[in-house]
Amino acid sequence: MRLEIPKTFPGATPPPMTALDATQAGLPLAAEVVRVLLLEDSPADAFLIQETFSECPGNFKITHVDRLSSALEFITHNEVDVALCDLGLPDATGLEAARSLRTAAPDVALIVMTRNDDEDTAAEALRHGAQDYLVKGQLSNNSILRSLRFAMKRQKTQVDTERIRAQQIQLKDEFLSNVSHELRSPLAAMHQFAKILEDEIPGKLNIEQQQYTGIILRNARQLESMIDDLLEVTRIQAGKLTVEPQCISLQDAVSDTIKSYLPAAKSKGILMCAELGGEMPLAYADPTRVRQILENLVTNAIKFTPEGGAVWIRAGINQQDTTMLTLEVSDTGCGIAAEGLQKIFERLYQEPDQERASRKGLGLGLYICRELVTRQGGQIWVESRRGKGSTFYFTVPVYSLHDLIAPVILNQKQPPQSLALITSKLSLRGSRKPSEEACRKVRRTLERCMLPDLDVLLPRIHSAGTEEMYFAVALAKEEGIQVLVRRMQDQLDLLDEIKCGAVTATVSYTMLDHVQIEQFTSGERLAQWVSTEVGQLVNAAAFARSYSNE
Amino acid sequence: MSKKIMIIDDDPDMRLGLHIRLKANNFQTVFAADALSAVSEARKHQPDLIILDLGLPAGDGFVVMERFRANVYLAATPVIVVSARDRVANEQRAIKAGARAFLQKPVDNDQLLATINQLLETA
Numbered sequence: 206m207r208l209e210i211p212k213t214f215p216g217a218t219p220p221p222m223t224a225l226d227a228t229q230a231g232l233p234l235a236a237e238v239v240r241v242l243l244l245e246d247s248p249a250d251a252f253l254i255q256e257t258f259s260e261c262p263g264n265f266k267i268t269h270v271d272r273l274s275s276a277l278e279f280i281t282h283n284e285v286d287v288a289l290c291d292l293g294l295p296d297a298t299g300l301e302a303a304r305s306l307r308t309a310a311p312d313v314a315l316i317v318m319t320r321n322d323d324e325d326t327a328a329e330a331l332r333h334g335a336q337d338y339l340v341k342g343q344l345s346n347n348s349i350l351r352s353l354r355f356a357m358k359r360q361k362t363q364v365d366t367e368r369i370r371a372q373q374i375q376l377k378d379e380f381l382s383n384v385s386h387e388l389r390s391p392l393a394a395m396h397q398f399a400k401i402l403e404d405e406i407p408g409k410l411n412i413e414q415q416q417y418t419g420i421i422l423r424n425a426r427q428l429e430s431m432i433d434d435l436l437e438v439t440r441i442q443a444g445k446l447t448v449e450p451q452c453i454s455l456q457d458a459v460s461d462t463i464k465s466y467l468p469a470a471k472s473k474g475i476l477m478c479a480e481l482g483g484e485m486p487l488a489y490a491d492p493t494r495v496r497q498i499l500e501n502l503v504t505n506a507i508k509f510t511p512e513g514g515a516v517w518i519r520a521g522i523n524q525q526d527t528t529m530l531t532l533e534v535s536d537t538g539c540g541i542a543a544e545g546l547q548k549i550f551e552r553l554y555q556e557p558d559q560e561r562a563s564r565k566g567l568g569l570g571l572y573i574c575r576e577l578v579t580r581q582g583g584q585i586w587v588e589s590r591r592g593k594g595s596t597f598y599f600t601v602p603v604y605s606l607h608d609l610i611a612p613v614i615l616n617q618k619q620p621p622q623s624l625a626l627i628t629s630k631l632s633l634r635g636s637r638k639p640s641e642e643a644c645r646k647v648r649r650t651l652e653r654c655m656l657p658d659l660d661v662l663l664p665r666i667h668s669a670g671t672e673e674m675y676f677a678v679a680l681a682k683e684e685g686i687q688v689l690v691r692r693m694q695d696q697l698d699l700l701d702e703i704k705c706g707a708v709t710a711t712v713s714y715t716m717l718d719h720v721q722i723e724q725f726t727s728g729e730r731l732a733q734w735v736s737t738e739v740g741q742l743v744n745a746a747a748f749a750r751s752y753s754n755e
Numbered sequence: 756m757s758k759k760i761m762i763i764d765d766d767p768d769m770r771l772g773l774h775i776r777l778k779a780n781n782f783q784t785v786f787a788a789d790a791l792s793a794v795s796e797a798r799k800h801q802p803d804l805i806i807l808d809l810g811l812p813a814g815d816g817f818v819v820m821e822r823f824r825a826n827v828y829l830a831a832t833p834v835i836v837v838s839a840r841d842r843v844a845n846e847q848r849a850i851k852a853g854a855r856a857f858l859q860k861p862v863d864n865d866q867l868l869a870t871i872n873q874l875l876e877t878a
Binding site for chain 2: 382385386387389390392393394395396397398400401404406407425429436440445447640642706707
């Protein structure tokens with residue numbers, strides 16, 4: 206890149222900066238040192254820029270580096286006020302330099318330097334966090350000084366605003382979390398005593414008393430779910446919403462939802478049915494979250510559907526994209542006006558004329574649904590006609606063994622010679638299911654035993670039985686696998702639940718046929734074969750388990 | 756003989772509510788209303804299981820669990836935390852502090868009883 210200094214400056218030349226301008230712009234001038242990091246690979250350009258600086262009034266301490274790597278190294282270990290960054294470096298392409306500097310030092314003012322004919326890149330750099338840009342060939346001590354001053358001022362304002370915003374968010378989060386705690390305590394007592402009455406612990410209730418107790422409980426539950434929504438939104442905004450995808454059957458999620466909402470639908474005179482698309486593959490999603498989304502949609506559907514109407518839940522493979530499964534909840538309710546269809550998933554949005562529903566709610570449910578769906582890799586949308594009803598759709602990814610296994614196999618320089626499927630079985634004494642906490646601990650323990658680029662721990666297979674199984678594919682010869690299996694067993698034996706004898710854990714393995722493996726020359730075909738083989742083994746194990754549970 | 760459960764909660768309504776529920780399921784109950792008396796009362800009554808609220812006067816549930824763990828007579832007694840505080844922020848912390856389960860208020864009675872029975876069975 207060559208720097209030419211034209212005799213006359215093209216474009217509007219800024220008027221010379223006076224000392225008064227400088228103080229107004231808030232730049233420490235003669236009194237303080239401005240620390241400048243100059244990232245420029247061309248020695249000639251760097252020289253010219255430094256020359257220009259030396260003609261500027263003010264005290265500059267310039268550090269010149271010619272590689273992005275050295276700039277990043279410098280900026281993380283030294284105090285810098287402003288970075289001047291060239292966009293044509295040998296170790297970074299275009300905007301990458303600007304982006305990396307911005308990430309490494311979010312508080313430093315950043316100015317990019319572009320060639321005469323590349324204002325588009327400059328504009329793009331501004332979008333990526335640069336405060337200003339300078340066009341090479343149009344540099345003068347005035348323009349540099351002015352740019353520096355404003356970049357630093359702007360950066361300071363930005364950092365301050367960001368800090369204040371972060372403080373406010375934290376305050377709000379703490380407030381909401383406190384409020385919901387304070388609201389929950391009296392609610393807990395109300396709920397407890399209404400439940401004591403309902404269960405007739407103090408004595409028999411007559412029909413009317415039963416009915417009223419039911420009303421108290423229903424309202425307490427509604428209040429509880431609103432408090433939960435408030436907390437969930439706080440979590441979304443703090444980036445603390447957790448989603449733990451695993452291998453689940455959507456049939457279960459749908460039938461559980463139907464089961465728990467059937468009484469409510471019945472009492473309102475609404476028909477409620479499910480339609481499941483025959484042979485449906487398993488989904489890769491968080492079962493609790495899928496249920497939460499369904500419950501939210503079904504609650505709305507029942508709320509807005511008049512007596513004699515119907516609510517349907519359907520599930521099946523997505524016709525457009527077969528790697529996704531679609532769930533839908535449709536109703537014969539009042540429908541949504543066209544203007545509302547887009548806005549309905551926004552936070553706090555409420556349909557303007559909801560006179561049909563006696564209570565409006567907080568306007569958070571669908572927003573939470575959208576966040577939960579997108580965080581699991583799906584989409585949510587709605588189709589509706591005023592007066593006819595609405596259908597809400599959301600998608601979750603199909604569980605694909607191949608997608609999980611292929612990256613590890615393809616990553617190897619040469620195809621592996623042998624590999625195995627390791628099965629860890631967790632069974633509880635008695636007929637109860639292992640607790641979520643125990644399952645999570647086991648997963649974490651197994652994860653610790655594995656090498657990230659040689660072993661794959663498959664997602665948890667959602668089960669309702671008294672046994673929990675974990676599967677892992679490991680790339681190693683038989684001796685290596687034996688070592689791994691022993692390590693897993695030893696680590697699992699250290700868990701409290703296993704030490705006290707409440708849970709038994711056993712680890713076993715199956716070698717996949719290595720004669721077969723040798724036949725594959727392409728990694729992709731091998732990955733395909735492995736996922737089919739593993740799939741069969743996993744299914745066989747899961748089938749044996751569900752059979753033994755019955 | 757029926758098992759003895761200690762309820763540590765500063766809210767008298769919560770204590771009474773849990774007492775009625777537990778009594779109906781053939782448990783004996785004893786109480787404490789603050790972090791200070793929790794340990795001495797527990798030493799006196801030697802409960803089989805403890806239901807503990809997190810927000811307590813004179814300390815909090817975490818302080819109480821720490822004292823239980825330091826006490827040779829109470830260290831092995833299973834503790835169920837029943838709190839109105841946010842599950843996400845407190846469950847892991849409570850388990851680390853020695854609780855065997857975390858239940859969110861308003862507590863689901865079936866879940867509470869199932870947890871109690873499970874812990875008493877394995878104890």
